[in-house]
Amino acid sequence: MLSLFALIVGVYLAIAGLELLNAVFDAFSRAHSQEFARPRRLTLLQLPLVLPRLLLAALSIAARWVSLIVHESAHAFGQLLGLGRPRIVLCTNGGFAKARPWTGGIISRIGFGVGQMLFLGFIAMAPLLVVAAALTALSVLLSPLEWRELLGLIESWSQAGSFAQSSSAGWETLRTVLLALFHAPWWQGLIFLLVAFLLAPGMTPSSVDFSVGRYHLLSHGAVVLAAGGLFSIGSMGTLMLLGVGIVLSLVWLRLDKRRAWTQGIAGFGLPAVVIAVLALSGGLGSSPLIGLRAAVAVLLLCLLLAAVTYVFFIALLLTLSLVALNFGTLANMFKALPAELKQIFIVFETCERCRIHFHKRCDGCGRSREEINAAQTATSTH
Numbered sequence: 318m319l320s321l322f323a324l325i326v327g328v329y330l331a332i333a334g335l336e337l338l339n340a341v342f343d344a345f346s347r348a349h350s351q352e353f354a355r356p357r358r359l360t361l362l363q364l365p366l367v368l369p370r371l372l373l374a375a376l377s378i379a380a381r382w383v384s385l386i387v388h389e390s391a392h393a394f395g396q397l398l399g400l401g402r403p404r405i406v407l408c409t410n411g412g413f414a415k416a417r418p419w420t421g422g423i424i425s426r427i428g429f430g431v432g433q434m435l436f437l438g439f440i441a442m443a444p445l446l447v448v449a450a451a452l453t454a455l456s457v458l459l460s461p462l463e464w465r466e467l468l469g470l471i472e473s474w475s476q477a478g479s480f481a482q483s484s485s486a487g488w489e490t491l492r493t494v495l496l497a498l499f500h501a502p503w504w505q506g507l508i509f510l511l512v513a514f515l516l517a518p519g520m521t522p523s524s525v526d527f528s529v530g531r532y533h534l535l536s537h538g539a540v541v542l543a544a545g546g547l548f549s550i551g552s553m554g555t556l557m558l559l560g561v562g563i564v565l566s567l568v569w570l571r572l573d574k575r576r577a578w579t580q581g582i583a584g585f586g587l588p589a590v591v592i593a594v595l596a597l598s599g600g601l602g603s604s605p606l607i608g609l610r611a612a613v614a615v616l617l618l619c620l621l622l623a624a625v626t627y628v629f630f631i632a633l634l635l636t637l638s639l640v641a642l643n644f645g646t647l648a649n650m651f652k653a654l655p656a657e658l659k660q661i662f663i664v665f666e667t668c669e670r671c672r673i674h675f676h677k678r679c680d681g682c683g684r685s686r687e688e689i690n691a692a693q694t695a696t697s698t699h
Contacts, residue, residue, distance in 0.1 A: 320483040321545040321606075324613040325538045327487070331620035335445065338627045339521035340657040341650075345634055346377055346518075347657070348649030372637060376514065380630075384519025389414045391447040392526075395440035400425075400432035408672040411523075434569075435587045437580065438537050441522060441530025448520035449619035452513055452626055453494075459505040462497035471618070475611035487614070491621050513626040514633070520623060528664045532577065536584030541613060544592050548606040555596045555605065562589030 385407070392414035393403035401416030418429040439446065457467060470493060474486035498506060527534075543561075547554030565586025572579045592609070595601050601608030638646050665674045668689055671681030678685050684692075 320477050320480060321610055321613065322542060323480045323483050324610065324617055325541060327617045328613065328620060329538065331617060331624055332442075332445065334624050335521050335620070335627060336661055337658070338624065338631060339518065340661060341631055341654065342518050342627075342634075343660070344653040344657040345631070345646070345650045346381065347653050349377055349634075349638075349646045351649060376637075377634065380515050380518045383515040384517065385412055386519075387448065387516055388412070388444040388519035391443040392440060394447065395436055395443035396433065398432070399434075399436035399440060400428045406669070406672060408667070408674055411674045413667055431587075434580065434583045435591075438530050438533030438584060441526040441533065444526075445520045445522055445620070445623070446616075448516045449623040451516070452509075453619045453622050455509055455512060456494055456498050456622060459509050460494075460497035460501040462494060467494070471611055471614050474614045475607050487617065487621075490614075490618055491625075494618070494622060495625065510629075514630050517623075517627045517630045520627075524661060524664045525667075532581035533584035536581045537588060540585045540589050540592065541609065544589065544596075545606055545609055548596065548609065552597075555593055558589055559593035559597070562586045562591075562593060566590060 389405045389407070389412045393405050393416075396403040396414060396416035399416070400419070402419045403414055403416045405414050406412060416429075416433065418425045433440070456462070457464060467490075470486070470490040474483065474490055477483040477486045498509060501509075522530075540562075544558055547558045563586070565582050569579055569583040569586055572582070592601075596605035596608075601612075635647070638644075663676065665676050666679075666686045666689070667674050668679035668681060668684065671679050673679055673681050679689070
């Protein structure tokens, strides 16, 4: 149980670390845009600095736009898994994905409601999970590391019985993957870096994503920990998990869905049913507890590899700034960093008519969140 708890805590810490890295990138991007737009005269001795500055601008702009499209597509993919009909909208300062039932029939609407609630945690974290999984798969495909070797390392990691053993096995797994990438042919490593750098800025969820999925994120960790404890007492514990999941799911169906805290009940009950069914059907292997640990270990490995990739991406941007003697960008980045860190905890709103994200009032039409919600309610009523 202690090793499973350590894995779950590791997942939450990795997500938090990725959010901090994204704040650093946003601060750098904002500072670089301001510095790049400032007119200046270059002497002959400064002309060699143009190339790294242009490379820096191209890399930053391409990464932001590609990652934005991937970010919203990942949300749409999660909504599609939840039996929804997704729609992607690109805004002036970002984008969003919104889903609705495929038809107006009762079966479609019930399936949409249950499916979206079951996958809400995944939908909120979809950009991070999809990109992290893609980077992990790409690291194996473009390196001498074989799938059989990676699965063997994960199996050893899942069988660790103590916190020290779990930490050691996790570090060995991550180190093996990174060393395999380091020993890959140069062109394969270049492909991995190019793909990783283009995807890195968009893989972290926004403050709205965390706000929407916060109850599910906490409930998912709780249900995995509860499942690990119940699996340790045998098949009776699995049946208890199934029973608790069914009861909580039925309770959720009877509650007022407009209350956000009810999502926590659904986030525990519905996944509990799924995990119990997987355990009873053999989907988690001969030992459900080890299979559950392996699943969380795979998730943590993907997140750690994504974090390392993001660190290299930011290090490359800072290095290019130093090579280009672009000290103004670095100074402005550190000035903007506190504001970007604060943005992690501030939930923004979206005006679908103007296609603008805002905090207090829409910069396009000037409406507040309350006015926009009132207009949407009146429209849906009529």
